[in-house]
Amino acid sequence: MHRLVIRAVEEFLRDTYGAAMLSQVIASCNENARSNAVGSLAGPKGCGCSAEKIIPTAAILLKKPPEELFEDLGAWLASREAIRRLLRFSGRDFEDFVISLEELPGRAHFVIPELCIPRIDVHRQHGNTLRLVLPSSAPEWTAMLAGLLRAMADDYGTLGLIDVEGSTVVVQISDQSFAEGRDFSLDGGQAAERSR
Amino acid sequence: MNAPGQDLVLIRAAMDSLLPMHLWIGLDGRVRSVGPTLRKLIGEGADDVGEVFLSGRAGATEDVVIAIRIAAARGERLFLRMQRSPHLNLRGHAVFANDRSVLVNLGFGIGLHDAVRVAGLTDDDFAPAELAMELLFMREAMGGVLGELKRFNSQLEAAREAAEVQAHTDALTGLCNRRGLELALNNALRPARGSGGAGRGRDGFALAHLDLDHFKQVNDQLGHAEGDRVLCHVAQVLRDVTRSDDTAARIGGDEFVLILKGLEDPATLDRLGKRMIEGIEAALCSQQNSCSVSASVGFVLSRFYRDLPAARMLSDADAALYRSKREGRGRVTILTEPPEDVT
Numbered sequence: 214m215h216r217l218v219i220r221a222v223e224e225f226l227r228d229t230y231g232a233a234m235l236s237q238v239i240a241s242c243n244e245n246a247r248s249n250a251v252g253s254l255a256g257p258k259g260c261g262c263s264a265e266k267i268i269p270t271a272a273i274l275l276k277k278p279p280e281e282l283f284e285d286l287g288a289w290l291a292s293r294e295a296i297r298r299l300l301r302f303s304g305r306d307f308e309d310f311v312i313s314l315e316e317l318p319g320r321a322h323f324v325i326p327e328l329c330i331p332r333i334d335v336h337r338q339h340g341n342t343l344r345l346v347l348p349s350s351a352p353e354w355t356a357m358l359a360g361l362l363r364a365m366a367d368d369y370g371t372l373g374l375i376d377v378e379g380s381t382v383v384v385q386i387s388d389q390s391f392a393e394g395r396d397f398s399l400d401g402g403q404a405a406e407r408s409r
Numbered sequence: 410m411n412a413p414g415q416d417l418v419l420i421r422a423a424m425d426s427l428l429p430m431h432l433w434i435g436l437d438g439r440v441r442s443v444g445p446t447l448r449k450l451i452g453e454g455a456d457d458v459g460e461v462f463l464s465g466r467a468g469a470t471e472d473v474v475i476a477i478r479i480a481a482a483r484g485e486r487l488f489l490r491m492q493r494s495p496h497l498n499l500r501g502h503a504v505f506a507n508d509r510s511v512l513v514n515l516g517f518g519i520g521l522h523d524a525v526r527v528a529g530l531t532d533d534d535f536a537p538a539e540l541a542m543e544l545l546f547m548r549e550a551m552g553g554v555l556g557e558l559k560r561f562n563s564q565l566e567a568a569r570e571a572a573e574v575q576a577h578t579d580a581l582t583g584l585c586n587r588r589g590l591e592l593a594l595n596n597a598l599r600p601a602r603g604s605g606g607a608g609r610g611r612d613g614f615a616l617a618h619l620d621l622d623h624f625k626q627v628n629d630q631l632g633h634a635e636g637d638r639v640l641c642h643v644a645q646v647l648r649d650v651t652r653s654d655d656t657a658a659r660i661g662g663d664e665f666v667l668i669l670k671g672l673e674d675p676a677t678l679d680r681l682g683k684r685m686i687e688g689i690e691a692a693l694c695s696q697q698n699s700c701s702v703s704a705s706v707g708f709v710l711s712r713f714y715r716d717l718p719a720a721r722m723l724s725d726a727d728a729a730l731y732r733s734k735r736e737g738r739g740r741v742t743i744l745t746e747p748p749e750d751v752t
Binding site for chain 1: 522525526529530531532533542545546547549550551553554557561
């Protein structure tokens with residue numbers, strides 16, 4: 214698993230549930246990894262297990278459904294200024310953003326070739342409904358995308374309804390300019406670095 | 410397939426949309442039209458090309474309008490700087506249009522980010538076919554990823570350093586282990602060798618080999634936990650008699666080695682050895698039992714080993730130690746010359 218992904222998941226858990234919870238999750242992950250005879254990769258402080266394992270392990274400890282935690286992770290990612298900015302580059306309004314999510318795996322691949330984001334197919338349904346279809350083998354991505362979309366609708370100031378149906382995320386846009394969106398200028402690199 | 414005799418005619422709005430960075434110049438050098446994005450860069454009202462632009466080609470001295478017409482005639486790449494922000498070097502090409510006018514299309518090249526900052530450009534200012542948004546995206550994404558990689562790098566470096574220290578440290582006592590000793594001994598021998606006969610006093614050192622007496626009984630009668638406590642006590646005694654550039658190592662169960670820099674006087678070493686033995690004997694003196702612990706010490710001096718391997722120095726120190734053991738334990742032996750080769 215890419216270390217960037219592991220770090221993002223660890224930061225998300227630390228941010229949301231505190232350092233103590235994160236250490237508990239890592240300890241539990243390492244225990245499982247050892248009993249499965251999988252060696253630790255990440256050195257003394259890190260976690261040797263993959264991100265796919267960290268979240269389910271955390272979900273057990275937190276007594277939450279894992280999908281819920283993946284959704285929270287998606288929303289948390291969109292709230293990171295550096296990541297929010299990269300996402301905002303993809304569309305000038307929320308609808309444009311949702312449509313261009315088809316390009317997201319390609320964009321991610323361009324920056325980090327090892328990062329495998331599953332294919333996202335965007336279909337327009339009647340009216341203002343868009344359906345984002347992911348492979349059924351990637352339910353964690355579907356959940357994460359739903360969380361990310363909710364946060365980004367907020368970011369664009371759009372009123373929308375985001376639902377998960379199986380491996381599909383359904384986005385209903387009711388009001389594109391419901392509220393003032395958060396500020397985004399192309400030249401925000403320095404501001405983003407400062408807030409990091 | 411081009412039908413002969415059919416020329417393309419574009420209305421201004423179409424030009425603005427298709428080429429937001431265009432510049433259309435009449436024969437007189439006056440601006441006939443400017444794309445909306447380029448207009449943001451050069452400002453309103455400017456309509457004399459010579460007042461707005463400079464030739465951006467290195468060493469160019471000719472009039473900018475002439476430079477543009479030459480580029481159009483030769484089909485060459487054109488570089489233009491703006492009088493307002495001369496650090497931005499726009500590049501593009503020029504073609505002849507009707508009435509001997511010239512149409513120029515410009516782009517930002519690698520200065521894109523600066524241009525965005527200077528003119529406050531947005532997504533709408535770029536033609537969809539341009540890769541400007543992708544370039545800006547890449548710039549930020551790469552910056553973020555590089556920052557993270559830098560973090561990982563320093564983490565790995567710190568982990569490597571910690572692992573290296575661990576690899577050279579005896580976990581129980583915190584002294585060096587055998588590997589750490591070998592490294593320190595080779596380092597200590599290097600200057601002693603390099604300096605030849607001179608500088609003996611500065612680079613010379615003594616090597617002490619120390620072995621506990623009656624340690625097995627401590628383990629057998631008082632248990633291993635007490636044995637470990639004695640070993641830690643010994644480590645503390647050795648730390649107390651050594652200075653910061655000396656080395657103290659535990660190389661086996663109850664075997665210790667010291668490298669003592671600049672100490673070559675037998676009388677001083679004898680006193681030091683006896684002090685260590687006294688300190689070690691104090692480990693169990695408070696206990697009301699039959700157990701006692703002491704140590705035997707053997708010293709060798711580096712000046713005899715300038716041309717001999719480190720292993721030989723260690724084995725001779727061991728031989729000196731065993732002479733102490735043979736002669737009744739709890740004592741110090743200093744070899745003032747290397748023993749005869751016993752082969």
